[in-house]
Amino acid sequence: MLEFQRVCFGYESESATLKDLSFTINEGEFVALLGENGAGKSTLCRLANGLLKPSSGRVLAFGNDTGQVKTSLLARDIGFLFQNPDRQICQSSVRDEILFGLEIALDDAAARQARCDEMLQLFSLSGERDPFGMSRGERQQIALASVLARAPKLLILDEPTTGLDYRECMTIMGIIAQLHARGTTILMISHDMEIVADFAGRALVISEGRLIGDGPVRQIMRDEGLLGRASLLPAQIPALGARLGGPYAEAFSVEEMLSLILEQKGAAR
Amino acid sequence: MKGILDYVPGSSFLHRLNPLVKLLLAFVLCASCFVTGNHFIVLGVIALNLALAFSAGIFGRALKMLSSLLKLSALLFLVQIFFVREGQILLQLPLGLYITDLGLSFSLLFVLRLLAAALPLGLMLSVTQTSDIPNVLVRKLGLPYQYAFVLGTAIRFIPLFAQEMAGIMEAQTARGVEFDTKNFFKKVALLLPLCAPLLVSSVRRIEGGAISAELRGFYLRGRKSGYKDYPFALRDFGALLGGACVLALAVLF
Numbered sequence: 001m002l003e004f005q006r007v008c009f010g011y012e013s014e015s016a017t018l019k020d021l022s023f024t025i026n027e028g029e030f031v032a033l034l035g036e037n038g039a040g041k042s043t044l045c046r047l048a049n050g051l052l053k054p055s056s057g058r059v060l061a062f063g064n065d066t067g068q069v070k071t072s073l074l075a076r077d078i079g080f081l082f083q084n085p086d087r088q089i090c091q092s093s094v095r096d097e098i099l100f101g102l103e104i105a106l107d108d109a110a111a112r113q114a115r116c117d118e119m120l121q122l123f124s125l126s127g128e129r130d131p132f133g134m135s136r137g138e139r140q141q142i143a144l145a146s147v148l149a150r151a152p153k154l155l156i157l158d159e160p161t162t163g164l165d166y167r168e169c170m171t172i173m174g175i176i177a178q179l180h181a182r183g184t185t186i187l188m189i190s191h192d193m194e195i196v197a198d199f200a201g202r203a204l205v206i207s208e209g210r211l212i213g214d215g216p217v218r219q220i221m222r223d224e225g226l227l228g229r230a231s232l233l234p235a236q237i238p239a240l241g242a243r244l245g246g247p248y249a250e251a252f253s254v255e256e257m258l259s260l261i262l263e264q265k266g267a268a269r
Numbered sequence: 270m271k272g273i274l275d276y277v278p279g280s281s282f283l284h285r286l287n288p289l290v291k292l293l294l295a296f297v298l299c300a301s302c303f304v305t306g307n308h309f310i311v312l313g314v315i316a317l318n319l320a321l322a323f324s325a326g327i328f329g330r331a332l333k334m335l336s337s338l339l340k341l342s343a344l345l346f347l348v349q350i351f352f353v354r355e356g357q358i359l360l361q362l363p364l365g366l367y368i369t370d371l372g373l374s375f376s377l378l379f380v381l382r383l384l385a386a387a388l389p390l391g392l393m394l395s396v397t398q399t400s401d402i403p404n405v406l407v408r409k410l411g412l413p414y415q416y417a418f419v420l421g422t423a424i425r426f427i428p429l430f431a432q433e434m435a436g437i438m439e440a441q442t443a444r445g446v447e448f449d450t451k452n453f454f455k456k457v458a459l460l461l462p463l464c465a466p467l468l469v470s471s472v473r474r475i476e477g478g479a480i481s482a483e484l485r486g487f488y489l490r491g492r493k494s495g496y497k498d499y500p501f502a503l504r505d506f507g508a509l510l511g512g513a514c515v516l517a518l519a520v521l522f
Contacts (some may be wrong), residue, residue: 051439072447080443086470087433090462100462104445132469142399147444 001027001185002048003153007057009040009047016055017043018209019209027153030186032200032217034193036231040103040205042083044157048187049078061154063121076105079152083159085143092130094120095127098146105150122175137168144172148179155179157188161195169173173199196219197235197252218252271332274428276396281396282504283325288401289409295389297512301519302385308374310519311381317515318388327395334391335384342380346468349376399425404495414490430471437466441448 002025018040025031033041034109046052050066059066062077083089091097098119102112120124120127123145129137131142147155157176161169169192177199180186190196196203203220205213206231207230213220220226222240233239241251247264251257278284283291292371298318302311315335349372356371359466403421406412442448451455 044438053445070447071442072445072450075443075445080440080444082436082440082443084436086466087437088466090437090441090445090466092465104447108353130463150445157425207350 001025001062002187003058003060004044004047005058005060007047007054007059009043009052009055011043017209018047021209021211021213023204023211025154025187027185028180028183029038030180030199030201031135032196032203033187033189033206034191034196034203034213034227034230034232035047035206036218039230041206042158044206045080045187045189046157048154048156049080050074050188051080054129065136068234072104075152076150077153079147079155081140081144081147081155081157081160083162085139088143088146089131089139090134093127094129094131094142095144097131098149099143101146102149114171115149115151119149122148123171135162137171140164140168141172144175148175152184154185154187157186157190159189159191161190161192169195191232193221193235195234197238205232207231221252222249273330273337274391276398277325277327277330277395279326279396281325282508283321283392283396285502285504286396286503286508287499287505288397288405288509289499290501291393292402292405293398294508294512295393298389299386301516302382304516305519305522306378307519307522308378308381310522311378311385312514314385314519315326315381315388318385318392322392322395323390325392325396330395331388331392334388338384338387340385345383346376346380349379374424384402394424401497401499404497407492407501408495408497408499414492414494415488418482418487426471426474427475433470434467437470438465444513465502 004021004023006018007018010016021044033044035041043052043186047054048061050059050061050069050071061074064074066074089097091100095116098116099112102115106112106115117125119125122207123141125141125145131139134142140163141163144160144221153209155176160172160176164172167175173195176186176188180199186200188196188200198216202215203213203217204211205220212229213223213226218238221234222242224234224239224242227234234242237254238252241248241257247260248257251260286294298314301314305311312375319328319331319335322328332472350374353369353372353375354375356369358367358369359373360368361366393477394478399421401425403414403417406417406420407414438448438460441459446459448456448459450459
């Protein structure tokens with residue numbers, strides 16, 4: 001579905017932001033992209049949908065070389081949610097904003113309206129409100145709604161929960177999880193390791209433009225040395241499990257830890 | 270990623286000039302293009318700009334500026350050349366259009382002036398830290414800080430707005446808007462709705478900056494508030510003399 005083949009990229013000719021990256025993301029995966037600020041995560045995502053073209057190597061999205069195909073064409077299959085929703089919102093009502101992207105994707109006006117209504121309902125948004133007068137969390141939801149309205153097969157999320165409170169964060173992640181369950185492939189940049197632990201299945205770790213880790217989130221979260229190289233800390237439950245050792249080292253979620261504690265308590269009696 | 274007007278650090282002769290002298294020099298070079306009607310003098314000013322850029326280590330950037338301006342110049346040249354109806358006809362075209370010797374000469378001068386006048390300002394911004402411009406105007410010319418701040422902020426915001434616009438266009442391209450189209454008119458029509466996010470982000474940024482400045486005693490700042498002194502050196506007088514010579518040449522020829 002998405003394949004990086006020995007990709008290098010640099011904004012300035014003398015320095016490379018990404019160095020010799022190779023990996024494949026398969027259909028239906030939920031991949032978290034981890035790394036310190038400036039590691040090249042956003043650059044990697046921009047290469048994935050053709051906004052940037054590699055200096056060397058190839059990026060294949062749905063079999064298309066992103067260096068050869070227009071981004072506007074790739075956008076039919078790849079949705080991209082930016083960190084800052086204000087760069088995306090350009091209409092004076094929520095309905096118009098969602099319809100803006102759909103007008104390019106769907107010819108049938110009735111189908112567009114139906115899709116728009118579906119999105120408004122999914123996000124519990126009022127179509128007549130002015131997006132610029134809404135909260136940051138609501139604007140992020142509008143931006144996501146307008147991306148999802150186009151039903152992308154691959155959804156790229158650049159820190160979708162930054163600046164949101166817990167409730168807003170869970171609303172957005174809940175919808176993303178639903179989409180993933182329905183088969184949408186997700187590539188998500190996040191600094192929130194709790195979210196990564198709760199939602200992603202696989203993690204790519206980038207440091208100074210190089211891919212230093214690629215594997216199941218459960219495995220990556222337990223590799224403190226690898227996370228440390230990318231200035232990351234593991235999520236709290238795996239970290240606690242690692243400190244406690246023994247059977248607890250296997251715990252990955254609150255539920256798993258609780259069940260292990262209860263199990264050990266029962267065994268002690 | 271550096272914009273075309275961002276400051277490039279360095280220690281060249283141009284970098285070390287007093288910011289006020291750089292400002293004056295840029296103004297003098299611009300003025301020289303407009304007081305002369307001689308194509309060669311204007312070409313000489315362009316060459317001088319390129320030589321100065323080379324000495325400051327920003328020759329590549331100057332060429333980039335020149336090539337960006339050339340695109341606009343080509344358009345203006347085409348418009349201008351058909352508007353001047355006086356002079357001897359050199360080329361008769363369909364639809365009653367023709368090119369005259371005066372039209373050709375005037376259009377060429379017009380375009381050369383545009384290039385020669387824009388380059389010094391670009392170079393001046395490339396070798397001067399943005400904060401030095403308002404500060405030197407306050408310190409040396411006694412301009413009230415509020416006005417100098419407005420000027421400095423306007424200059425500082427040019428690359429910021431350019432970056433913001435690039436980000437907005439990127440976001441719209443990612444949702445399928447065809448900014449990568451080669452059709453100029455289609456591109457302009459697509460750009461119009463983007464004024465809203467640019468305006469909103471600009472107002473938010475300016476409001477944030479204004480509140481932040483207010484909270485740090487903006488209105489208490491006076492002529493002596495800055496920590497830099499900007500003394501004049503011999504090289505500053507030399508540069509001014511050079512500028513005056515160019516202006517004199519332009520006036521005389």
